[in-house]
Amino acid sequence: MIHYRIRPLRPEAHLFQVTLTVAEPTPEGQGLTLPAWIPGSYMIRDFARHIVSLEARAGDRPLDVAKIDKQTWQLPPVDGPVTVDYQVYAWDLSVRGAHLDTTHGYFNGPCVFLAAMGFEDQPCEVDIEAPVGAAYGTWKLATGLERVSGPELGFGRFRAEDHDALLDHPVEMGDFDHAEFEACGVPHQVVLSGRHRADMARLCRDLRPICEHHIKLFGEPAPMKRYLFMTLVTNGYGGLEHRNSTSLMSPRTDLPLRTDAPNEVRDGYRSYLGLCSHEYFHTWNVKRIKPEAFTPFDLRGEVHTELLWAFEGITSYYDDLSLARTGLISPQSYLELLGQTLTRVYRGQGRFKQTVTESSFDAWTRFYQQDENAPNAIVSYYAKGALIALALDLTLRRETNDEKSLDDLMRLLWQRHGQTGQGVPEQGIRPLAEEVAGTDLGDFFDLALYRTEDLPLEELLAERGVTLNWRPAEGHGDNGGKQGGKPGGKAGHAPVHLGVRVAADPGGARVQVAYEQGAAMAAGLSAGDVIIAVDGIKVDAASLDTMLAGYSEGERVEVHAFRRDELMRFTVDLAPSEPTTAWLSLDGDVLNDKGRAWLLNRR
Template identity: 55%
Template structure:
């Protein structure tokens, strides 16, 4: 079946890469006779913060049959065109500034172009369900003639249709699909693999020395395991990883058949690399996390997101499950697919537990509250964030672990969180229905009973620490929490920067706060000796808990003196080890959980 130009048609061209400007046109064959409205989303699904993408539209005009049409701006991201004659098409021409090197926005220069649809494609009000076509056009500069395109957006058929990895016509069933397929264009390394019966592409933009054969072999195992977890067939017939590598970067954003990634080039595997480095494990975990979202978030989603309202915040108390459960399964997929070993997995799990313990805010905010306030707190953190919030990613992952362990232990390995995820997939992911606010607890109750559902309710809505040491014991896993350093504790976190000992955060109830030190203070001397960021730990290592030290610090331009009573470092470093002589039952449970 051929695809012709739709009644809603877009064209996008990297018109001025050096100026970071995409040029777009949008033609509506049958505009609203009362005056057609257009708007750009204020946020992008998966990143819960109002970002005001419309601020990057630097020029916009409307026309019909070559004649100008008045265009009125109604609010920060909405425009209305004047009426046009019956039967006449309306076309908008606009430019978008693209200089956001992240997974959320758009970026363009002479090395590459990248965009999310939410940053560039205006919504046509009243035509959300109309099919769309998009003409992705190449740059005009001859030096960029070898650019290619990578996207999971379906290619059109017929005249002008894009060829594989080429410029040309693409199509989407509706606006929601249109904006859920990021596009990368430029010179990228392309590697391919198959997993779960689905072809996958991995595109790498940026200088690198990646061993793509190893990367794709590892990802094939991880992706295949996830498809098997939920059950074939996979919900997409093609999947694309779009990775931009830089000197120092980390991030990912999920889409229905692709993910955009930002990574440090040093984290990629290189030819001849032995073992699995910490950076590579982290990168594989990021890929695994975004891939798991293909099911959990993109298709199993809160009722508050069905449909998305991209003009305002969409509040839900369930991000602890959608991001937290995904954060549990991302690393679990690595060990259960055999890409990493048990010891490596336990190290990753211990790191997650440590990160939660080092956040005083976990004792103030529940993960349900953290989820609801993601828009104003988690995504807009300030110097007091460690004291005020808990990560629904990290603690949500630990809650998922606790539910999984309890299900497995109570059933002798017969039931697990996998059963809960498959139930959610069948009931919500495959039907398109949104998960109600009590839907996760209801699914856990159906699989594990009322007592476990009550436990989950308390864990999600309370602030108590999870008793994971007790839950891990039946699996032959030993939990140990100790101080990260032998030196006494100042109770503050230093900011990265130019080497000065500047306080980024001061922890509630810690020595620094009790002495009156505040975030932003720059430490200059301890007991009369100069302090630097790199030397502070060594100076503290020569003291003991309970000892008093004299600290001079600048607050703004004022020099102040503080007497600080140091404390012993808290036991917030968690290590997990397999027991030396586990029972047969413990081995059976552990193998069912981690494989091997």
């Protein structure tokens, strides 16, 4: 047995103290290593850089420790057990890292648990201890790890079947709120950390149908005995999947409030439910149905695959679709979300320069390390992957007269790969899809995965009684999904746009992205410039669109902006916004039979 002990040593200094004991170290001297990345987040993060001290001993005798590379240590040969004591600095407030202060503690295993090399397949036990002091007397603990000792939601001893399992069960500790519900007989727990006024009963009531939808889609029984939703209430947003839990970050305004109408789903809450749905779907799609390249994970360096479009894109398709299928949101609300996804993909020129398989393969160096030119150079395997999933779903339905769908493909993937543990080959999706369709789908997969032309979504959606409409953006904050018709524009003229995405800045409107073929880029404006005036009138991020609404196509404006500490002037010839903002409408404002078969999964 490999044994760990971890405790918040000094919350105010953000330090975890970890002790690793190896009962029978390797004869040639025990090697130790820490992962360079965490599954689900495809970027080298070099967690070992947060180890601030490391010492080893055999009994009471100190041992020399040799560092071999950035994340590997070597101990000398010894007889009997070795103990390694080390401290980890935890100040990464994200779902990927470790964070500790006087209000809460959180860690992912890859950040804190050194592997005893050669023993990765051995069972592990870990004692998780509370910080010392009366101020922490009310702290509780939540984790998906199997409990050996200690009360429910208390500190104690936990077990993992091997080191990989130890890494895949994050831990939250603090004075959090919690609630429980059941879905298909599986206990689910909800933990909210941070200040909030959320209606937790409402949250459990709404999460239950989402979880049951996903479980029933793949087939009962669920692959986990229990499940844990952990949410840190903060200004951030994001999630990371694990085998029987998920770590989430959400603004408090996105949570349901007791003052909300009983069936009201505000936009922010819709976003949070979609995030929960996304990470829960990953319980099957990527945690158990995996690319062959991830079987097993090699966390020492980059592992490339072209399949992230399927594991993230298909998941991104089902996350919002399930909200409509369970009745949590209306079909119109779902179509609004789909319009936003279309807008994200079509607004950038990157979709013409990178295929979705290239985007998957280059996730490590491009998607996860985006710069200001990303919309002009890359395509998201999340967003375009979701559109491919939509097109594949509608294609399978067309070929089988709605007898088969993407649901059947996912169940087949679960049976052939998820339940067997056999990784999905790089070319493994197409033959299973063709098995479901009963026909050759080579042209579809060639277009969707290896070319940069747009998918035939207008035609596929029209068969379902849904019209795909395009219009110009009505400002830099227009995310699409809605019909438009913003008041205040100049009568009879299409709205003009600088072709930038801006953010608030103390000095004005900071350019985050200058889109290719946009008026701003043509005039010389660049990302990082802070626009302070248009035609001599002061503007900021909030007023820029209002100012431009008074202009028409072909007019010329003078834009003043700071680049670094230099004031610059640009002459911009205004042009109408490109019609890359999508919204969808229902023929006759109601779903037809084919539309219900797809969107509501009703035949």
